Amino acid sequence: MGELEIRDLTKVFHDDGGDIVAVDDLDIEIEDGELIVLVGPSGCGKSTTLRCVAGLESPTDGDIVLDGTAVTDQKPKERDMAMVFQSYALYPHMSSRENMEFGLKMATDLPKDEIRSRVEETAEMLGISELLDKKPDELSGGQQQRVALGRAIVREPEVFLMDEPLSNLDAKLRTQMRTELQALQQDLGVTTLYVTHDQTEAMTMSDRIAVLNDGELQQFGTPLECYHEPENEFVAGFIGSPSMNFFDVELDTTGDRPALVHEGFRYDLEEDVYADIEGHGERFTLGIRPEDIELATADEPNAVTTTVEVTEPLGEVTYVYLEIGDRQYTATLEGDLVIETGRTLTIRFPQDRIHVFDGQTGEALRNRSRPDDEVVESLPGFQSSDSVEAGME
Amino acid sequence: MATQTESQYSRYKEEFSSFLTDTWIGYAFVIPATVLLAVVIGYPTLRGLYLAFFEVSLLNPEQMEFVGLQHFRALAADPIFKAALWHTVLLTALAVSFQYLLGLGLALALKEKVPGAGIFRSLSMVTWVMPIIVMVIIFRFMVQNGFGPVNIILDSLGMRTTYWFGEPGVAFPLIVVMHVWRNVPFYAISLLAAMNSIPKEQYEAARLDGAGPLERFRYVTLPQISYVSMIMIVLHVTFTFKNFDIVYLSTGGGPLGNTEVLATYVYKQAFEQYALGYGASIGVVMLILMLTFTIVYVKLEEVD
Secondary structure (H helix, E strand, C coil), X not given: CCCEEEEEEEEEEEECCEEEEEEEEEEEEECCCCEEEEECCCCCCHHHHHHHHHCCCCCCEEEEEECCEECCCCCHHHCCEEEECCXXXXXXXXXXXXXXXXXXXXXXXXXXXXXXXXXXHXXXXXXXXXHCCCCHHHCCHHHHHHHHHHHHHCCCCCEEEEECCCCCCXXXXXXXXXXXXXXXXXXXXXXXXXXXXXXXXXXXXXXXXXXXXXXXEEEEECHHHHHHCCCEHHHHHHCCCCCCEEEEEEEECCCCCCEEEECCXXXXXXXXXXXXXXXXXXXXXXXXXXXXXXXXXXXXXXXEEEEEEEEEECCCEEEEEEEECCEEEEEEEECCCCCCCCCEEEEECCHHHCEEEECCCCEEEECCCCCCHHHHHCCCCCCCCCCHHHHHC | CHHHHHHHHHHHHHHHHHHHHHHHHHXXXXXXXXXXXXXXXXXXXXXXXXXXXXXXXXXXXXXXXXXCCHHHHHHHHCHHHXXXXXXXXHXXXXXXXHHHHHHHHHXXXXXXXXXXXXXXXXXXXXXXXXXXXXXXXXXXXXXXXXXXXHHXXXXXXXXXXXXXXXXXXXXXXXXXXXXXXHHHXXXXXXXXXXXXXXXXXXXXXXXXXXXXXXXXXXXXXXXXXXXXXXXXXXXXXXHHHCCCHHHHHHCCCCCCCCCCCHHHHHHHHHHHCCEHHHHHHHXXXXXXXXXXXXXXXXXXXXXX
């Protein structure tokens, strides 16, 4: 079993300049076998959280609970957790084999041949059998990564803790290891807490994502929940690449229909959108993902006329950077469109795709409609699927 | 055939000219140092080796008589030489062991974030920077009879006071203390630098792996400072083994030959007894022992 609970975790660092709250009252419950990604920008407290769970930092307040037992005051070695570090932290003077054996030698009283066979089994699983007698400096980054993983796996812990384990790898290897790591975690079924600043890793690997900012939990949900139904402006902006476009708008109810007014356009609202935001003041943030922006004709309602500043053709899609008001926004358009810089482009924001956030608190008042489960499941090739997410991951 | 030979020849010529142009500037840089070393070190060494087989007096160095291995046979029977050799080995072993252990302890202490550690780190180098003569004068003053601080304290405790460098059982330990006092900070700084280059993640990984403080020292710290430790130890073994000034300036080998070491004995034989050849033969023995250390050092270096 590996049910991990982080209860009201608070960590305050005392500095010369005063107190820094790294983690603020964090609550996360992780089920056995789940892969949870803690994601957020630098300094959001994700690594500190992981280190508190590992026992490398002692929390200022709150508890770490593993399978119903508070482990907060236990030493790292008593917690039955293994950690993979960003820098791998392999012992340079030991061979891969000795690195992997070290934890078993220190923490268990297993006989030597048992340790040996466990190391060899793990090495085989990771495809590093032939590297066992090499020292870390004879290994490539990817191989070191595997040895570091092996060192964690061989201990058969209840929980894996991973601190940006892929960020020292080059882009191609990172993608490959991402898939491998995910498959490995599913095979082993060990609860995993994974820290990254990379939202792609968060989206692709996790069962659930915990988005952190300034030490506070912003949202805890499945990747697609975070993508389609962000709870606030921060999550909306952090999840998804390129980032969601945000427009500062004011509500205008003087005309025929209520509308959101931006310096570059006026956006008439339909009844149901207005119902969601009514009574939340006059200032809002209108959000639309680049991939939801569509081309339109000038006479369509809510069409916005813009100037193209830069285009980035990627082949399958083209990122078009548009100027609206005085700021730059992004639209993801079809790849085979050739759009020259400087031309005028008319676009629209489909009403079922927009997000509206409270102008003061940033809280999401209206999110885009999620893809209809029935529609998705009626697609050819989708009949036997359990859920939309499983298929889309 | 002729063309082939010609092309081979031109290839050699090319190789040779590129060798010359690529490397002549390198040689140009190396030659002055090599010449200087040859004059200052190479010649005296060879001359010393040569003299060891002759009977020569400093008073009349032109007159040399070949005596073969006679000096070495005499050495084997010379009780002062044997005592000096034993003192040298003992001094080296004790001084280097204490230096290393205390230096390691000091490095571990400095590694912790003790307030004032930074200032101490700078100040502690004073002992190493200080000229040896100044250090010796300070020590001699400290144990001076009558007004030396050590004796003032001993006197106030009602204990015996004397000039301790003149006291047979005490002079040798005092010399060990001077060696240790001088070099501990240097050990500490070097070992600290080696320790600081170990990433803290390795200690964290070891903590998660279940290693306690002693095991972390044993399995993480020690193996990674072993290279620096080895260099420090081997260097100081050679420094201490051939050390002349500390002993000569403080006791001159006395009292009653109690602190006589090889270096002071060579000096006395050659420049006080004018027995150049005999002195040179002691030097040869030292050279052989030092070469042995060097070989051990080189071998150890290859292992790592």
